[in-house]
Amino acid sequence: MADIELSNVKKSYGATDVIHGIDWHIADGEFVVIVGPSGCGKSTLLRMIAGLERITQGDIAIGGQVVNKLEPADRDIAMVFQNYALYPHMTVYKNMAYSLKIRGVGKQEIDRRVKQVAEILEIGDYLRRAPRQLSGGQRQRVAMGRAIVREPSVFLFDEPLSNLDAKLRVQMRLEIKRLQERLGITSVYVTHDQVEAMTLGHRLMVLNNGHVEQLGTPIDLYENPATQFVAGFIGSPSMNFLDATMGERGQSVNFAADASLGLSGDYSDHEGKTVTVGLRPEHLEIADPSQPHTSLNVQVVEHLGADTLVHGAFSQDALELTVRLKGVQSFSRNEVIPLSISPQNVHLFDKTTGQRL
Amino acid sequence: MLKRVHFGPSALPYLLVAPQIIITLIFFIWPASQALYQSLLIQDAFGLSTEFVWFENFKELFTDEHYFGAFKRTIIFSFSVAALSMGFALTLAAMADRVIKGATTYRTLLIWPYAVAPVLAGALWVFMLDPTLGIFTYMLGSFGYEWNHKLNGNEAMLLVIFASAWKQVAYNFLFFLAGMQAIPKSLIEAAAIDGAGPVRRFITIVFPLISPTTFFLLVLNVVYAFFETFGIVHTVTQGGPAKATEILVYKVFNDGFIGLDLGGSAAQSVILMLIVIVLTVVQFRYVERKVEYT
Amino acid sequence: MIENRPIITFLSHLFLIFGILIIAFPIWITFVAATHDAVRMVQIPLPLLPGDQFFENLKETLTRGMKGASAPPVGFMLLNSLIMAMMIAVGKIAISLLSAFAIVYFRFPFRMAFFWMIFITLMLPVEVRILPTFEVVANLGMLNSYWGLSIPLIASATATFMFRQVFLTIPDELLEAARIDGAGPLRFFRDILIPLSRTNIAALFVILFIYGWNQYLWPLLITTDQSMYTVVMGIKQMLDAAEQSPDWHLIMMTSLLAMLPPVLVVVLMQSLFVKGLTETEK
Numbered sequence: 001m002a003d004i005e006l007s008n009v010k011k012s013y014g015a016t017d018v019i020h021g022i023d024w025h026i027a028d029g030e031f032v033v034i035v036g037p038s039g040c041g042k043s044t045l046l047r048m049i050a051g052l053e054r055i056t057q058g059d060i061a062i063g064g065q066v067v068n069k070l071e072p073a074d075r076d077i078a079m080v081f082q083n084y085a086l087y088p089h090m091t092v093y094k095n096m097a098y099s100l101k102i103r104g105v106g107k108q109e110i111d112r113r114v115k116q117v118a119e120i121l122e123i124g125d126y127l128r129r130a131p132r133q134l135s136g137g138q139r140q141r142v143a144m145g146r147a148i149v150r151e152p153s154v155f156l157f158d159e160p161l162s163n164l165d166a167k168l169r170v171q172m173r174l175e176i177k178r179l180q181e182r183l184g185i186t187s188v189y190v191t192h193d194q195v196e197a198m199t200l201g202h203r204l205m206v207l208n209n210g211h212v213e214q215l216g217t218p219i220d221l222y223e224n225p226a227t228q229f230v231a232g233f234i235g236s237p238s239m240n241f242l243d244a245t246m247g248e249r250g251q252s253v254n255f256a257a258d259a260s261l262g263l264s265g266d267y268s269d270h271e272g273k274t275v276t277v278g279l280r281p282e283h284l285e286i287a288d289p290s291q292p293h294t295s296l297n298v299q300v301v302e303h304l305g306a307d308t309l310v311h312g313a314f315s316q317d318a319l320e321l322t323v324r325l326k327g328v329q330s331f332s333r334n335e336v337i338p339l340s341i342s343p344q345n346v347h348l349f350d351k352t353t354g355q356r357l
Numbered sequence: 358m359l360k361r362v363h364f365g366p367s368a369l370p371y372l373l374v375a376p377q378i379i380i381t382l383i384f385f386i387w388p389a390s391q392a393l394y395q396s397l398l399i400q401d402a403f404g405l406s407t408e409f410v411w412f413e414n415f416k417e418l419f420t421d422e423h424y425f426g427a428f429k430r431t432i433i434f435s436f437s438v439a440a441l442s443m444g445f446a447l448t449l450a451a452m453a454d455r456v457i458k459g460a461t462t463y464r465t466l467l468i469w470p471y472a473v474a475p476v477l478a479g480a481l482w483v484f485m486l487d488p489t490l491g492i493f494t495y496m497l498g499s500f501g502y503e504w505n506h507k508l509n510g511n512e513a514m515l516l517v518i519f520a521s522a523w524k525q526v527a528y529n530f531l532f533f534l535a536g537m538q539a540i541p542k543s544l545i546e547a548a549a550i551d552g553a554g555p556v557r558r559f560i561t562i563v564f565p566l567i568s569p570t571t572f573f574l575l576v577l578n579v580v581y582a583f584f585e586t587f588g589i590v591h592t593v594t595q596g597g598p599a600k601a602t603e604i605l606v607y608k609v610f611n612d613g614f615i616g617l618d619l620g621g622s623a624a625q626s627v628i629l630m631l632i633v634i635v636l637t638v639v640q641f642r643y644v645e646r647k648v649e650y651t
Numbered sequence: 652m653i654e655n656r657p658i659i660t661f662l663s664h665l666f667l668i669f670g671i672l673i674i675a676f677p678i679w680i681t682f683v684a685a686t687h688d689a690v691r692m693v694q695i696p697l698p699l700l701p702g703d704q705f706f707e708n709l710k711e712t713l714t715r716g717m718k719g720a721s722a723p724p725v726g727f728m729l730l731n732s733l734i735m736a737m738m739i740a741v742g743k744i745a746i747s748l749l750s751a752f753a754i755v756y757f758r759f760p761f762r763m764a765f766f767w768m769i770f771i772t773l774m775l776p777v778e779v780r781i782l783p784t785f786e787v788v789a790n791l792g793m794l795n796s797y798w799g800l801s802i803p804l805i806a807s808a809t810a811t812f813m814f815r816q817v818f819l820t821i822p823d824e825l826l827e828a829a830r831i832d833g834a835g836p837l838r839f840f841r842d843i844l845i846p847l848s849r850t851n852i853a854a855l856f857v858i859l860f861i862y863g864w865n866q867y868l869w870p871l872l873i874t875t876d877q878s879m880y881t882v883v884m885g886i887k888q889m890l891d892a893a894e895q896s897p898d899w900h901l902i903m904m905t906s907l908l909a910m911l912p913p914v915l916v917v918v919l920m921q922s923l924f925v926k927g928l929t930e931t932e933k
Binding site: 363364366367369370371373374376377378380381382383384385386387388389391392395445448449452453455456459463464465466467468469470471472473474475476477478480481482483484485489490491492495523526527528531532535555587588591592609610613614619622623626630 | 656659660663664666667670675677678680692693695696697699745746749750752753754756757759762765768769771772780782783784786787788791803805806811861864865867868871872883884886887890899902903906909910913916917918925928
């Protein structure tokens with residue numbers, strides 16, 4: 001059991017900075033997720049915590065002890081790799097027992113721990129098999145078993161589910177969450193998949209180009225994205241972004257002569273400026289035609305069963321807009337439907353900096 | 358080249374490379390540089406005095422018609438061996454690639470001569486063509502041909518070519534077959550649908566597609582004929598009669614160990630090293646190209 | 652095969668069998684010669700079918716050797732060959748594994764210098780630097796010894812290159828996992844790398860055993876003491892003696908014995924042999 005403290009952690013390869021100074025405290029027992037597009041530096045950051053990459057500047061402390069110079073083996077961590085990294089020539093049992101054996105744990109104790117973990121993960125029947133005889137999901141379990149058996153104070157996950165098919169991924173996601181809640185071990189999880197990040201993490205770090213875009217709980221990120229990047233990254237389908245001009249006294253945004261949205265809150269400082277408006281597809285709803293509304297010209301309709309996605313053109317400038325409606329709904333091409341959105345669900349971002357207004 | 362992740366600095370890597378580096382230094386680098394140095398010296402017959410003569414030994418070699426003859430012989434010898442063994446192996450491989458049943462059995466029956474030492478290959482052929490007792494000699498005699506490679510230089514050359522090529526067929530066969538089996542079946546099927554018969558398919562599809570293998574084997578066969586056939590020449594003809602089979606490798610040995618012309622022999626070694634280096638570079642260029650295209 | 656034309660298939664088989672006969676004929680003649688006695692072996696034409704002297708000849712070559720030839724009994728030379736071939740194969744594999752491990756898994760000063768030094772040796776077969784190498788071995792007092800027979804042939808770049816290639820294909824994550832599990836370099840080498848390279852080691856062993864067994868020029872130069880003769884060079888001594896008294900039945904029996912171990916290795920371990928051959932040459 002341990003907390004993790006990152007203080008001004010930087011990484012550069014020669015003159016290229018890949019991590020630009022990160023401060024973060026991860027509490028004991030917390031499950032945090034680092035999420036971002038590929039190449040954002042999330043894996044590098046995780047590997048620095050693991051001790052597989054050197055830290056260019058700053059400190060990493062685990063359980064209060066600075067570990068910058070410690071070998072991975074001495075950091076009391078365990079890691080689950082994307083491709084599992086199981087030793088192909090060892091049985092499942094030996095894979096799980098290897099680190100304990102190196103540590104000089106007694107044979108009986110090894111046996112007890114391996115069997116106990118195997119039971120938790122329901123891999124008891126495969127202990128004598130070689131990794132190549134297992135399916136992807138089973139290998140994934142063995143990789144986790146290998147990590148758990150060491151009883152580390154920190155778990156590190158490097159995109160552990162990305163090699164699984166969609167159905168298995170959902171199932172394993174749930175299992176990882178249950179397991180972490182049951183064991184209560186501090187966990188850092190890296191993924192590029194925002195759904196995984198939202199469902200698993202107590203807290204999320206959204207990383208972009210080596211900079212922290214936002215830190216917060218999943219709901220925080222969803223409801224109050226700090227930047228346009230976060231707003232676009234979190235949520236599926238992604239948020240609609242439209243350019244608009246801030247109206248009189250900052251009480252509305254105008255898209256074209258025929259379309260505008262009312263705002264809640266005071267934006268009078270921005271009057272007359274061009275801003276980026278963010279609208280989540282699921283927040284747009286069909287309006288009562290007698291109330292104030294805007295209109296959408298339907299182009300393509302996608303039926304998901306539980307929801308219907310409507311892609312259409314909006315305002316005179318034919319801005320593209322995606323709407324997510326509950327249930328099965330039918331529209332024909334070029335049908336015009338009335339839309340509205342509640343003012344507190346309208347997100348506004350600075351057009352140049354992308355910061356939330 | 359190097360792993361993305363690697364172990365930190367310590368004395369360990371030096372200890373790990375030490376055995377190979379020490380052996381390389383003592384038995385490769387040092388002797389090779391000695392050969393270079395000696396090639397610039399002339400020693401008198403009793404080994405009492407040596408004189409540094411720059412490139413005198415090389416000049417002498419290039420004006421020596423014996424050396425020129427050995428060079429020409431080596432080239433004729435090498436390409437004959439390569440052509441004979443590769444041609445035979447290619448035909449066999451094409452047949453083995455055609456038949457589905459028994460391809461592996463044929464492979465087993467054809468590859469074992471690879472394991473026969475060149476000297477032994479030489480011994481077998483010398484026995485079969487022994488001027489008085491040999492079975493082939495007897496057969497040729499019944500057709501009215503008197504075989505005696507101990508007197509006839511051309512026959513001696515033929516004998517070493519046969520012995521050398523015989524042993525190399527296995528190797529060539531193996532690589533040709535592997536090359537042919539690596540060609541996607543769909544290509545052959547497409548050609549068949551386009552109306553090409555077996556022979557035409559071989560000439561227009563299979564042979565062009567295995568041309569990298571062919572080139573690679575050509576280089577290796579030349580290397581083999583240049584250097585590894587020493588044992589064959591030494592047992593079968595000792596370079597005779599009248600130097601008719603004295604190839605370059607044999608001449609280095611003969612001039613150095615028998616003739617005790619250290620400088621001349623060293624100069625020949627240096628030239629051979631240069632030839633090896635050129636052939637190796639050619640071979641590596643091939644490997645690189647192959648890596649690029651696959 | 653695409654079209655079903657029995658005639659062509661039949662001809663293919665016919666040609667293959669014909670090819671095998673050509674390739675195997677010298678061996679058949681060798682075998683036949685080894686089964687006759689000295690008297691039969693000087694009558695022209697020589698026999699094409701085996702006789703009944705196989706075991707007599709076997710016993711004589713193994714224990715007594717050939718009269719007039721300056722070579723020890725063949726049994727003795729076979730043992731020398733075996734020791735030399737094993738030392739070369741095991742030695743080459745051992746030093747190549749170690750140096751490939753260092754070059755692939757460590758970053759250290761002069762790494763590339765060492766790499767090139769090993770690379771250069773690839774270019775120089777023993778035949779072209781024979782005289783100075785002989786001098787070195789003579790100066791080190793290694794003539795007429797197993798060390799002298801094997802060590803100068805041990806260093807070669809091919810094996811190092813092959814292991815380097817093998818190591819490069821092993822995923823980085825295995826090393827990372829092993830480091831997190833607490834394995835140091837030597838432990839990683841022993842527990843992960845060696846077991847994962849097992850088939851490559853075996854394949855290389857097959858190739859190197861044959862290479863070592865078939866060495867000719869080098870043993871010929873550095874052994875003057877009959878007790879160190881290897882069987883492959885012993886054949887040469889017998890052939891020289893055959894100029895006076897051609898005991899072909901014994902020479903051919905010796906040839907048969909000399910080619911048997913490597914041929915058996917190739918035939919019995921065919922898949923390893925093919926793997927070794929294709930991997931070391933590329």
